[in-house]
Amino acid sequence: MQLVKPILKQARYSLFAAVALLRIKLKKSPSLIILTYHRILPGQSLLRHTEQPGMIATPEALDMHLSLLKRLGAEFVSLDTWLDAQRKNKGLPRLAVAVTFDDGWQDNYEHAFPVLKKHSIPATIFLVSQRINTSWLFWPEQVLDLLINHFHHLGHEALQWLRPYLEASDDPSSPYTILQADSVINRLKALDDHTIETHLEQTRNTLPALGQTTPSARPLLNKQELDTMLASGLITYGAHTRHHYRLNHLGNQTTLENEIVGSHEDLEKLGLQPVRIFCYPNGDITGKGEQLVQQHFTAACTTERGWNRTPPNPFGLRRFNFHDGNGSTPLSFLATLGRP
Template sequence: MKRLLKAGVQSAVSQVAPLLWRLDRQPRLLVLMYHRVLPQHHPARAVEQPGMYVSPETFAMHVRLLQAHFTLVHLDDWLDARRAGRPLPVRACAITFDDGWRDNYEYAFPVLRAAAAPATIFLVSDMVGTRYRFWPNRLADLLANHAPAALATRLPEWLEPLVAAAAVDHGAPLDAEQIDAVIGRCKQVRTDAQIAAALDDIERALGGGDQGHRDLADWDEIREMVDSGLVRVGSHTRRHTRLVAGLTVEQLQDEIAGSHRVLEERLGHPPRTFCYPNGDHCPAAVEAVRARYIGAVTTSSGWNASGADAHLLRRVGVHEDVTRTPAAFLARLAGIG
């Protein structure tokens, strides 16, 4: 019953929202936040967080609807036009991808190319082309392949209760929703470095982590996308470090200015936009970003008015489980679902 009610609400909103958008003549910018694009039977979908991916077919449907209702723009072009006082589209939309996944090249880029749609990919500069695995993926693999009871003696004291609280059956591995809950709690109680170090210890005890896959795009793949003119590159720090209070000035500069330098050296031109990892940004981080980039995006949800802070732009997160139908997607853009 709840599912039917939700579908009914989405259907109604999807029909009304475009009409209301047309009545609003104030220029606004919608920035969409994507991560991965994975086909239905891709093995990564078995353990990836639900909020991290869409299918190629769903992404293609999104692009078609966006072209029908919005003016698709490069994020930095919109920022340039605003700074110069040039007219802005009434409904502009910028597509963005976080992290620089290899599947962005394999599955998203063909969709963008077929539709001649612009996008920005925010790269973790020191991880491009490596077999580095973000700690949420490592933790997801661990929890999807080992029951909590089997891991109890190997988990650090702070992690064991988080896993136990999420588990329903301690004799069976966690499902994707339960794993997502554990990942969310980990972000609240430990730094990325602490979590990664704990996973290093666990993987060593279990016989080592899987380093056989390259999940991130390499420089040749990035250059091919950039050379198309459709894809532009922004910074997502050097190591995907969350820019929270407590980091030193040197650490902030290393991640923010350092990634700017690496990307310029590897691609021949400087990145102009920035994305805060996990959406975290202390005041000192924002000021450091202002000094290097013309704009930056957060994970705060919503649209941006023409006068929005260029370095604290809102985005709408888009993923398969809440946008797989046209009605669900349009409702999501309207703030429902």
């Protein structure tokens, strides 16, 4: 059985990769594939030790994805330009590929931008407007830091709020593995983002030691990096709310407006226009939120997986999120694109 599992996995990968290749080669009507990335970090980067596995790809993998699709005849487009051409009934490439990055990580400038420049490939980065130019760490990374670097504090009463989300079987005397910490993060998603951030802030105030081994590298993009990328003509920006709050956890209209409309205003004030596309944090959508998005943006990206046919639903754009686990080899990359 031990031998059968990897063989079956390989066979499944090959089948899905073949499906992707056939679609890429034989598709007649114009379609759009949107690739999504979060963090681009080299294999040896220490920042990987406190990041969720589904968030990271290497610069080499990004390079391989772009080179492979180019060789297969895909035309790389800016998402905004493709949507505009589609609206105006202009000619569309048979197979268009748009590249997107979520959250606005500093490593997008350091490790992804050079790859995009090398291939002259455009991309859209979705920014969390109130976190630009700050040393903010999103709550999942704060929790990872806590469970991995500060696990010996878990018994402290300042962390009582976290206990219901830990597994009873977790060993309190050793650091969490990334996968164990990942499960805690998923369970914490039952709470709204602001509540989690408030808990973390209060915990840090009570236990100042928690702030000390947080990775020293600045996590998010600063204004200068954003301006440099904008000036290259390759990068455009989209809005990903003001604070990365999941919209389905926001109770009232004022908060929703603040997050959706406010992020648009912030980015324009920073001179990062045109800001036409919105991206739902965690892919979570609500009716009222969607209405606001439709009033202030021309399109929106989801976390739903799949190809976009023409005409697409501009407010329900599907994407493929790539990370080490599903895109480190050409076979796994193609298999992800071909999976039903």
